[in-house]
Amino acid sequence: MSLLFKELDYRPTPMGVLSLRRRRELSLDIDVYEIKLNEEYLMSSLFTDAEIALADLGLAELDRDNLDVVVGGLGLGYTAKAALDNPKTGKLTVLDTLPEVIEWHQQGLLPLGEQLSNDPRCALVHGDFFGASLSNTPGMNPDAPEKRHDAILLDVDHSPGNVLHEDHKCLYTKDGLAKLAAHLVPGGIFALWSTEMPEPWFEENLKSAFETIRADVIKFKHPLIDREDINTVYVARTKA
Template sequence: MSTDNIADWLPQEPRPRVVAREEARAGGELALRRDGGDYEVISNGVFLMDTRGGASERELVRAPLSALSGRDEVRVLVGGLGVGFSAREALDDPRVVRVRVVELEPAVLRWHHGPLADVAGNLPHEPRCELVCADVMEHLTAAAGAGETFDAVCMDVDNGPDWTVTEGNDRLYQPRGLELVRRVLAPDGVASWWCAAPAPGFAASLRSRFGEVAAVEVPVARGEPDVIYTART
């Protein structure tokens, strides 16, 4: 047998297939892709997240909740729903009485009623979980104006301060965004931010506005580790 076409005889890995494609509220296109047993979220052709692992998304919530040891009836605000790992981590803590998740894209919320329903334990039917379709910055502004506070505020919007895919998301990492997070934190509350790589400039901004700032690196399969920054009022 000729070896020229031997690859044609070998078992082929199934290619990822698009199971949903919708116009994004922020502009462009959002796609949900199935790759074997996992899902991937793609924005304008750029990979955003998938359902493999999710260690850093869980650490985004685990870190501030660990820092709130001894506190009961914890209220959590999560900026960005994604595949739901952060929201599920909050709900799995028995001290948490309320989780509000703010997500810009209606498509992502719809996917959690469909293909992503089982990924994070059917979040739309969790009695302690409130899913809100809104711009995170606008929601923070409204919450601060209404005097709402949360014990933990966990931001997972885009890829962090140094590489944003969606126009306008950089506002969350600038002085106005950080001030809004500080205003909606309860006394001695803890905020956290997910970043795709170390962001020393952002860390310096946090230190200029919060009392205690820390960073946790979460190893990934390839490239630089994800980083979770935490800050306390």
């Protein structure tokens, strides 16, 4: 049995103090992994339904093989793992602005780290997803900057209206989304995870940059209390 609580790593970063913790949830008889930034919880392995749904719903829209997929935000790796589990995925680039999170996976401190690091289709890249999204370079993968992508999946901010850094706000504007859409092939997919219910202002911004959009509400049970929680996955498609 694991120790009831252990801080696996603790690092100062430009965004604040980042920590990785593992604790034993006795009521469920499982280890829970949590990432915190300062005093704010970024993610927990207790809640992974929506992160997995982000990849499942986004890639389900594409009916071709050997997909080139980009994930913005590595975190605990559940979106990336779901993308790799899809047989249509041929190449996956995961961009994360925090090299510490990439190191945790490469060092095997997280349960999915070995699977992601050792999969030849997957590249864990230290990079600024938001800067790359707003750039004029066609592709977002530094190793293939001229190649556009079939799908871009984003799981970084809490929601378009509740961002981790002020610089991220530019992406959720009409202009920012138009620049992101330019990194996709015709008929490509942009999917975004949010902790909030669908936000009409953001749906309008998506409609300005994509041919079709929808917002799927993901419902899941809180594992510790008798309560249903919700997240949203936005799925937007460029013109074919």
